[in-house]
Amino acid sequence: MKRLRAALRRLVGMFSAGRREQEFASEIEGHLQMHIEDNVRAGMTQEDARRDALLKLGGLEQTRQAYRERGTAPFFETLWQDLRFALRQLGKNPGFTITAVLMLSLGIAASVAIFAFVDAALLRPLPYPNPEGLADVTESAALFPRSNLSYPDYFDWKRMNRSFRSLDAYEGTGYLLSTPSGVEPVAGERVTDGFFHTLGVAPLLGRDFYAGEDLLSAPRTVMLSYSTWQKRFGGRKDIVGQAVSLSGTPYTIVGVMPDSFEFAPHNNAEFWTTMHAGSANECDLRRSCHGMYGVARLKDGVSVAAALADMKAIAEQLERQYPDSNRGQSAVVQPLSELIVGDIRPILLLLLAGAGLLLLIACVNVASLLLVRSESRRREIAVRGALGASPLRLARQFVTEGVLLVFGSSLLGLVCAVFASQALLRLIPFDMLRHMPYLRGLGLNFHVACFALAIAALAAVIFSLTPIVRLSFDEMREGLTEGSRGSAGVLWRRIGANLTVLELAIAVVLLVGAGLLGKSFYHLLHVDLNFQPDHLATLSVSLPDKTYPKEEQIVVARRQLLDRIAALPGVVAVATTSQLPASSNGNTDWIRFVGREYNGKHNEVNERDITANFFSTVKTRLIRGRFFTPDEDGTKPRVVIINQAFVRLYFPNQDPLGARIGDTALSPKSIREIVGVVDDLREASLDQPILPAIYAPADQSPDTYFNVIVRTSQDEKTLLPTIVAAVHEFDPGIGVPDESTILEHINDSQTAYLHRSSAWLVGGFAVMALLLGMIGLYGVIAYSVSQRTREIGVRMALGAQREMVQRMVLKEGGRLAMAGIALGLVCSLAATLLLRSVLFGAQRWDVETLGGVALLLAAAALLASYIPARRAASINPVEALRAE
Known part of the structure; x- marks a missing residue:
């Protein structure tokens, strides 16, 4: 005490x-x-x-x-003295201090902002108990490595597997919610009875689904999402046991999910209903009809690889047992986290690498500034040493200054990182963001703070040791004389030159990456759509099943609705399709050709149901044959139109018109005649291949859900409210979700967004890296000129022309630039291996990009070297010799 x-x-x-x-x-x-x-x-x-x-x-x-x-306390007193002295020193050199702080804070802000996304998506565990035991379980086919499950296959997998403690299924759907103001379309999810139990999530209010509550004979029950409970039911505690009407069917509310619950694959679902296989769609009961996905919890000690082997063995057994429906069907088992973040993992790692390289350039630049500053302080340090300051005390002064520099930069960098991460978050389209619930609460948390602290600590060590290592204490004492100046200048030029070459090489790597990503994005936006996307408005239409229970009623309602829309001012043409163009490959059918031998192989093709004027509305060319006629309904012979990809695969060097196709059993109802061939309309997303496709008249297989496409003579976005109003005037009970334009549909797609954001962000890093690299090159050349003032004066006194001096300095900068460019091009060929999974239409060794980056950096280096070269050429020989 x-x-x-x-x-x-x-x-x-x-x-x-x-x-x-x-x-x-x-x-x-x-x-x-x-x-x-x-x-x-x-x-x-x-x-x-x-x-x-x-x-x-x-x-x-x-x-x-x-x-x-x-x-x-001597230690604290001397520390206080060092702090005050360091502040005075930094204040005496505001140019150095501001430049160093801004450059370092820029690197820290970029790295921390991107790491916040990496932490949220890749490092933070899924919000379920023991998330490492959760697996995504689906089927696999030749065209679709991860494809939907059929309900009979799911049922057999659940019964026969030895790897899962539980296996449940889910399927996205939509409902028409009856509200006091009318019918409103809402997103829903059909799940099996143990779905929430498998995830390990308990409801906030009420109960979970009972075992067997998903059977066809069980009562209809539903659970609410927390946001739906708050928004639509006012957060009433007595909501459990109340009834809600979904698509005209009464459901009993049995529970409310907690606010923290999220399920990224279908996070927009408002109502979670039990499966009741067979009630909503006859597809549920067919083994050949695939529409759901599985989620499982592994047994203790069972790995994902072991579970995959188990499920593949079961799939092979089912293939032998059901050769018609299960031919070529295998299994996929992967961690649930891989399903949720697998698509964005390479993008995030790429951006983190880019931000890290930018931080490295910033650190190199600040270290270079510190080296230059240490040269100017040689005499000061030597005098302090001669007056009795110990080497430890001098070293501690450098450490104090380095820590102060990093402390100020880190504070500014963290503030900028918070704003930058929120700005990036706001750039993500809403439709994508709702499938990324892990980004909720993105910001400065423990992991991000530790990452920032690690960066700051590493930078503090580098900036403290740089002047200490540069100024050995024997040299400090020699600094009282002039003898060491020449050798010190030469040594610094060598160190600074090497650091500048490293900076330029990193800038080349980032510029090449940005160039390849930009070229990839350009190619993505210029893929051949084979239709004209401008002036196309689109909306989904959901007819209530209770009002239109018969196919004839659906056909009549659709025709009348399209006639009403076509009569609106500004509408040029209107049509419907079962799936919007440029969405994805899917909704496929297995076909077989009449008159050809069949070996049981699944000939899988995209299948779309369209109205007669669909191709003329979207402006896709007819290659041969004819379009559908408006009267081709269920009473007429069944017909189809195919695309050119279909012709290339199944009718090479043949005329497909008149050929007939059907299902794998060639059932009479499935037989259809090919009456036309159209151009390869891009049905898939922009980076997916065009598959063979068949188009059938919508009136020959009517459905209550379809997409309306409207070609307009004016801005299509301004006409959307009028179109929606016309639909509701026709029947207030019709649901109209997802009104948009085709251009928005394409530009805001996940494929376009990921390519666009990665190109812009890496491009931004590259521009900043180029700027910092040029600053570093300018600093080295300018310092070299200042150290060689006497030499230049002697040369000019002996008759050297100004152009010769200027050329000499430019050559020095050119050598550094060429070394940095050469090293950077070699490194970029290795670094761009990370880009293989995100490039589209561009190779990582693209000569145009590599050559363009080399020319850009060479021109920038010439500009950075020109100013000190011109200054060297303007030196007065007499003044230079007198100054020395």
């Missing part, structure tokens, strides 16, 4: 040092005067008496220092 009180007194003593120094000076002066008077009385002269008194006191300065150390 006594020691603690003494330490506290010493610490407090630091802050009252001025008053205590005055008191001690008065006291010691009194003691000294008493000794002098005694010596004078003893017969000494005044001078001898003072000298003897000082010797008895042990030296005036030594006594004062001993008193200070007894009254204060």
Whole structure:
């Protein structure tokens, strides 16, 4: 306790040092005067008496220092002195301080902002108990490595597997919700009874589904999402047990999910209903009809690889048992986290690598500035060392300055990172963001703070050691003379040159990456759509099953609805399709050709149901044959139109018109005749291949759900409210979700967004890297010129022309630039291996991109070297020689 009180007194003593120094000076002066008077009385002269008194006191300065150390904490006092001195030094050089802080904070902000996304998506575990035990379970086919499950296959997999504690299925759907203001389309999810139990999530209110509650004979029950409970039911605690009408069917509300619950694959679902296989669609009961996905929890000790082997063995057994429906059908088992973040993992890692390279350039630049500054402080440090400052004390001064520099940069960088991450978050389209619930609450959390702290610590170490290593303490003492100046300048030019080559190489890597991503995005936006997407408005239409239970009623309602829309001012043409163009490959059918041998192989093709004027509305060319006629309904012979990909695969060098196709059993109802061939309308997303496709008249297989496409003569977006109003006037019970334009549908797609965002962000990193690299090159050349002032003066005095001097300096910059470009091009060929999965229509060794980057960097390097070269050429030889 006594020691603690003494330490506290010493610490407090630091802050009252001025008053205590005055008191001690008065006291010691009194003691000294008493000794002098005694010596004078003893017969000494005044001078001898003072000298003897000082010797008895042990030296005036030594006594004062001993008193200070007894009254204060020496470490904290010297640290406080170092801090004040460091602040004064940084304040004396505002240009250096501001430049260093801005460059470092820029690198920290970019790295921390991107890491926040990486942490949210890749590092943070899924919000379920023991998330590592959850697996995504689906089927696999030749065209679709991850394809939907059929309900009979799911049922057999659940019964036969030995790897899962539980296996459940889910399927996205939509409902028409009856509200006091009318019918409203809402997103829903059909799940099996153990779905929430498998995830390990319990409801906030009410109960989970009972076992067997998903059977066809069980009562209809539903669970609400938390947001739906709050928005549509006012957060009422008595909501459990109440009824809600979904698509005209009453459901009993049995529970409400907690606010924290999220299921990224279908996170927009408002109502979670039990499966009731067979009630909504006869597809549920057919083994050949695939529409759902599986989620499982692994048994303890069972790996994903072991579960995959188990499911593949079951798939092979089912293939032998059901050769017609299960031919070529295998299984896919992967961690659930891979399903959720697998598509964006390469993009995020790429952006993090780009931000890391930018941070490295910033650190190299600041280290270069510190090296230059240490050269200018050589004499100062040498004088301090000669006056008795220990090497440790001098080193601690450098450490203090480095930590202060990093501290200010880190604070500014963190603030910028928070704003940058929120700005990036707002750029994500809403439809994509709702499938990324892991980004909710994105910001400065523990992981991000630790990452920022690690960067700051590493930067502090680098910036503290840089001047210490550069200025060895023997050289500091030699700095009092002029002899070491030339060698020090040469050594610095070598170090600075190497650092600049590294900076330029990193800038090349980022520029090549940005160039390849930009070229990839350009190719993506210019893929051949084979239709005209401008002036196309689109909306989905959901007819209530209770109002239109028969196919004839659906056909009549659709025709009348299209006639009403076609009569609107500004509408040029209107049509419907079962799936919008440029969406995805899917909704496929297995076909077989009449009159050809069949070996059981699944000939899988995209299948779309369209109205007669669909191709003319979207402006897709007819290659041969004819379009559908408006009267081709269920009473007429069944016909189809095919695309050219279909012709190339199944009718090479043949005329397909008149050929007939059917299902794998060639059932009479499935037989259809090919009457036309159209251009390869892009049904898939922009980066997917065009598959063979068949188009059937919508009136020959009517459905209550379809997409309306409207070609307009004016801005299609402004006409959308009028079109929606016309639909509701026709029948207020019709649901109209997802109104948009085709251009928005394409530009806001996940494929376009990921390519666009990666190109822009890496491009931004590359521009900043180029700017920082040019600053570094300029600094090296300018410092070299300042160190060679005498040499240049001698050259010019001996007759060297200004152009020759300018050319000499430009050559020095050119050598550094060429070395950096060469090293960067070699490194970029290796680094762009990371880009293989995100490039589209561009190779990583693209000669145009590599050559363009080399020319751009060479031109920028020439510009950065020109200013110091011109300054060197303007040196007055007389003044240069006199200054030395």
